[in-house]
Amino acid sequence: MRLALLNFVDSYSLLAKGYGKVTYINLLSLRYPKDPERELNYLERVHRFFSYSISNMLGLIFGASLISVILYYYGAMIGQIQLLFACTAVVATCVYLISRYVDKHKLEGELLANLLISRVTLGCVIGVLYGVAVFLLPKPIEEASVLFLLCIYLASIAVAIFQYSVIPTYYILFNFSMLIPVMFYFVIFPSTFGYLMILVLISGSLMFISKGFKISKNEIHSITVNLRLQAEVAEHVLTRQKLQEMALYDNLTKVANRHLFEESAENSLERAKEQKQSMALLYIDLNNFKTINDRFGHEVGDKVLIEAANRVKTKIRHTDLVARFGGDEFVVVLENYNLDVVRVDLIDVIRGVLNEDILIEGQLLELRASIGVSIFPNDGSSLRDLLHNADTHMYNQKKH
Structure with missing residues (x-):
């Protein structure tokens, strides 16, 4: 547990250093940056995030389907399972529609930032829906059912980290929105097994997020390098055009020389x-x-x-x-x-x-x-x- 926490802190510091001259708050902020130097980086990251979200709709529904199968197998009420699945499907559809809208219109500015916040919020809602599934298991709870759900939770966190590494805030909030209901359940219904699950969830999520920070660092660094290369290429093309213009056109009247x-x-x-x-x-x-x-x-x-x-x-x-x-x-x-x-x-x-x-x-x-x-x-x-x-x-x- 202590090792996982240290890895988490070290990885977060590494990510912040790799991002450039920004504070930790700027790193996790979803707001549109006022600094022009960070604006292009922000736009590239956010548009990649929404592009990945389009293809993730089926993944969200697949996760809900696995949870529904486990709940059904261990005797949860059909109506509750259907309600949980329907809510997840509705939220996943909203995620898809917002992501398609952003990807189609190539938005910028505050509207883009607000839609990003909405998208992250919807992701947290799905995380909560995944997490509350443990409350639908009939009592007395079977340990195997919790282990199956635990595997799905950790797998969902891993997928979120790999798919959405460009926005670290998303997978952090998704992680805790999913795990907090589970840990709350084991606090309400205490047991040795429950305490062990809390320990596994906390250490596992910290380990995944620490790895996620390293992935995010590489991804953000790659975006930064690509943007710099694009800027240098654009500057080179502009310089070449200016030199060509100077060689072929009159500097004063701009007609041919x-x-x-x-x-x-x-x-x-x-x-x-x-x-x-x-x-x-x-x-x-x-x-x-x-x-x-x-x-x-x-x-x-x-x-x-x-x-x-x-x-x-x-x-x-x-x-x-x-x-x-x-x-x-x-x-x-x-x-x-x-x-x-x-x-x-x-x-x-x-x-x-x-x-x-x-x-x-x-x-x-x-x-x-x-x-x-x-x-x-x-x-x-x-x-x-x-x-x-x-x-x-x-x-x-x-x-x-």
């Missing part, structure tokens, strides 16, 4: 050649950007560039590409466009939206744009030629 433009434009040109389709290249220059930048400063100038890029993006298809070519110059790649639409309508639309005044920091800024266009195959068969011709057309327009 020169490198991505050249790569995408070459691919578009190859497709146009293979499929014998047209491809247009627009070269855009913000005429008075330097004046705005010098007068109002680089911060305002940056906002003008961002606004200009966004305005261009709203007027092209999502399959087209807009890129910042350098300074206040942008280029647009248009695949398989109607040539007349590009030369007249689209250029006028983009020029019109860029020529609209921009309100930045209380200043109404006048912006003007020049746009040159070159079209494959009429204006060149290489990207270099298309860029040169579009730049030339833009420059000629700018002079006028």
Whole structure:
């Protein structure tokens, strides 16, 4: 008995240390944690707990069936056996429905914590129903019947520990809710055999729970490690995406940079050649950007560039590409466009939206744009030629 108690205390301390920087109260608390560092761990543990509960409904009913068979064999009243079994089946059904609801909706927050408390409470109710079975045995009680029930009780505790190791509070409360009625019975009807059973129940339950704490420590540690690995992987993916974005997109305007433009434009040109389709290249220059930048400063100038890029993006298809070519110059790649639409309508639309005044920091800024266009195959068969011709057309327009 003393050895079992020492193992219990040592295992509990080991579990608390393995859980991290939490107190014993936090370890056994069913409430939703306010600490963000513990929140993910709590969510993972609780959702695993409810996931296991779904498959445990038949196990609860099976335990009630074994108890009913023992009661019937040793002469308990049929009506009482049926009532005990029916109550257990109803509670087990409630456990199943709550667990299915949580598992389906992936709940969080206080609602999840409240349902967890309800689930643990229902488990304690089943434990009490198992425990009161000893009161249904006819007097004088046969020692063999108690031994059979004792085996079922200890087996139920072991199953609860192995299945629900992620929530130590559950199997602790389930254990005592089942054993307290049994021990109370032997206190009411004292006997040497009864005292021996109390000793066996206490030492056995402490031994099982001490083992359970070690299992819980490993399980919780595994969850913690997995969450850390997931966080590191997510951070690695995010860092990789940021590096890729920095390599391919302009840091200021978030449109494609020169490198991505050249790569995408070459691919578009190859497709146009293979499929014998047209491809247009627009070269855009913000005429008075330097004046705005010098007068109002680089911060305002940056906002003008961002606004200009966004305005261009709203007027092209999502399959087209807009890129910042350098300074206040942008280029647009248009695949398989109607040539007349590009030369007249689209250029006028983009020029019109860029020529609209921009309100930045209380200043109404006048912006003007020049746009040159070159079209494959009429204006060149290489990207270099298309860029040169579009730049030339833009420059000629700018002079006028």
